[in-house]
Amino acid sequence: MGVDHPLSGSGLTLAVLDTNVILSPRLSDVLFDLHGAGLYFPRWTADIESEFLDHWAEVVLAKSKADRKTMRLAAADPVHLQLATRRLKCFRAAVGVEYEVFGYQRKSVMDRVPEKVDSGDKHLVAAALVLRDYCEPCDQIYLISDNTKHLAVKEVAALGIEVVKPGKFVDRLFAVAPDRVAAALERTITDLKNPPYTIGQLLGALQLHGASRVVSHFEKVWNLPSS
Amino acid sequence: MQTIVTERLRASRRKKIDPLATVADQLAAKLPALGAQAQPNLLQVLHDLLDGADEAARTSRTQLQIHLINVADHLISVQSRQPSSAQRMLSTEDAAQLMGCSRPYVAMLIDAKKLAGSVTTEGGHRRVPEASVRDWINSQQLANKADADSDYKSAARDAGMYKVSDADYLAAANKIRKSKRGG
Numbered sequence: 001m002g003v004d005h006p007l008s009g010s011g012l013t014l015a016v017l018d019t020n021v022i023l024s025p026r027l028s029d030v031l032f033d034l035h036g037a038g039l040y041f042p043r044w045t046a047d048i049e050s051e052f053l054d055h056w057a058e059v060v061l062a063k064s065k066a067d068r069k070t071m072r073l074a075a076a077d078p079v080h081l082q083l084a085t086r087r088l089k090c091f092r093a094a095v096g097v098e099y100e101v102f103g104y105q106r107k108s109v110m111d112r113v114p115e116k117v118d119s120g121d122k123h124l125v126a127a128a129l130v131l132r133d134y135c136e137p138c139d140q141i142y143l144i145s146d147n148t149k150h151l152a153v154k155e156v157a158a159l160g161i162e163v164v165k166p167g168k169f170v171d172r173l174f175a176v177a178p179d180r181v182a183a184a185l186e187r188t189i190t191d192l193k194n195p196p197y198t199i200g201q202l203l204g205a206l207q208l209h210g211a212s213r214v215v216s217h218f219e220k221v222w223n224l225p226s227s
Numbered sequence: 228m229q230t231i232v233t234e235r236l237r238a239s240r241r242k243k244i245d246p247l248a249t250v251a252d253q254l255a256a257k258l259p260a261l262g263a264q265a266q267p268n269l270l271q272v273l274h275d276l277l278d279g280a281d282e283a284a285r286t287s288r289t290q291l292q293i294h295l296i297n298v299a300d301h302l303i304s305v306q307s308r309q310p311s312s313a314q315r316m317l318s319t320e321d322a323a324q325l326m327g328c329s330r331p332y333v334a335m336l337i338d339a340k341k342l343a344g345s346v347t348t349e350g351g352h353r354r355v356p357e358a359s360v361r362d363w364i365n366s367q368q369l370a371n372k373a374d375a376d377s378d379y380k381s382a383a384r385d386a387g388m389y390k391v392s393d394a395d396y397l398a399a400a401n402k403i404r405k406s407k408r409g410g
Contacts, residue, residue: 020400025388032379059399060388068399083386086376093377097367098332102339134331146397147404191380195389205393 005040006176011138013040016101016128018121018145019051021166022091023059026197026205030188031144031166032094037184039173040142042091043131045101047123049088056084101127109133112159118150125151128161144169146209167210174214181214182221200224247273316346316354325360326367336363 005013022028022044035042057080062068071077092099103109104126113125128143135141143163145151153163164172174181189197199222207215219226251270258265276287319337323330337345337353342363344356376382383389391399 020404023400024393024396025383025391026393026396029380029383055400055403058403059396060386060391062399065402068402072403083382087379087382087386087388089374090377090379090382093371093374094379098328102335102341130335134335146400192384192389194384197389208393208397 004038007040007172008140009138011136011140013140013142014043014131014135015040015142015144015169016043016124016131017048018124018143018147019048019055020146021144022048022052023055024209025060026202027166027209030170030185030206032091033184033188034170034173034181035095036187037180039177039180039184041098042095043099043101043127045104045123045127052088053081053084056080101130104130114152114155116152116155121147121150125156125161128156129159132160142169165210167206167212170206170211171213174217178217185218245270247277315357317357317360319353319355322355322360326364
């Protein structure tokens with residue numbers, strides 16, 4: 001079966017997903033369901049996985065600031081680590097072996113990361129640069145992060161990589177493939193039955209991540225009050 | 228003495244398929260000018276040359292054996308110079324087909340030294356040993372068997388991830404980011 005990535009014409013759409021994107025439970029479901037609908041290829045690195053495992057319990061399980069501090073200072077709980085690893089492995093299996101980007105730590109790659117990129121985020125831009133290097137000019141490379149202000153959007157764009165917030169990425173996909181995005185979002189809802197996930201909750205999460213066009217469209221389609 | 232040996236060989240030829248008959252056939256085919264009777268005549272000549280107990284026949288047999296050994300040595304040496312499938316070097320395109328991956332991904336694996344023994348030619352073409360490709364395929368098959376579950380929603384539900392709203396998640400992620408940056 002051929003690949004049809006509507007954001008890239010005849011090419012492919014590849015997106016490096018930042019840790020903050022794959023950690024977010026609802027957002028990552030949507031992004032992986034959009035991949036399941038054949039709209040793009042998600043990619044990440046060993047460093048991103050390591051950050052995911054480091055912060056998973058703090059973000060997902062901590063109920064208070066004190067909890068978070070305790071979890072940060074304590075050695076990783078093996079049970080938490082197992083739960084986080086399972087989620088990661090499911091992401092890997094859903095995407096297939098090509099999920100992982102290699103070679104981004106090489107000096108020749110790191111040296112090309114714009115200076116304005118925050119030092120803690122250089123590895124993300126380097127991973128996107130590796131994809132840019134190996135892909136065809138017609139392929140589109142995205143870096144999806146909730147934290148775009150540390151990623152020197154303009155300078156990185158000059159390297160052929162678009163840095164976008166996750167909601168904007170969903171909006172862009174919707175603009176070119178509304179039916180396929182609708183099918184993916186329906187899957188996000190219908191897959192979850194116990195406890196169920198409502199359309200309102202989904203649109204609330206998408207609104208939070210900045211997918212304003214998608215939210216506005218589906219509020220009308222699904223007769224929900226506008227947010 | 229010579230007569231007895233020759234007679235025994237002739238008797239054995241009558242009972243069994245004569246191995247020299249094939250040689251005579253092939254000689255006759257290569258020498259059509261000798262006519263229709265060439266095969267039996269050549270067969271007889273071959274037996275006369277090789278079957279006797281005299282010095283000339285012994286020399287012929289010895290020389291023939293030496294020749295056959297030389298031929299066998301040569302063939303073995305030629306075969307050993309042919310790369311076996313394990314030693315064969317594949318292009319990224321061929322490796323990608325075997326691995327069920329894209330060509331750029333294979334190139335990335337080679338450059339990241341994930342496929343042992345890979346090289347880049349002077350012309351800039353990447354080559355990877357087929358054995359490395361087979362090893363990679365085997366390791367992936369094992370990994371896939373161990374981690375075939377792709378139901379990320381069940382994994383999140385079982386871990387209690389859906390108890391956190393995305394608003395709480397974002398707030399927590401922001402706090403972690405700030406603490407990491409000393410903000």
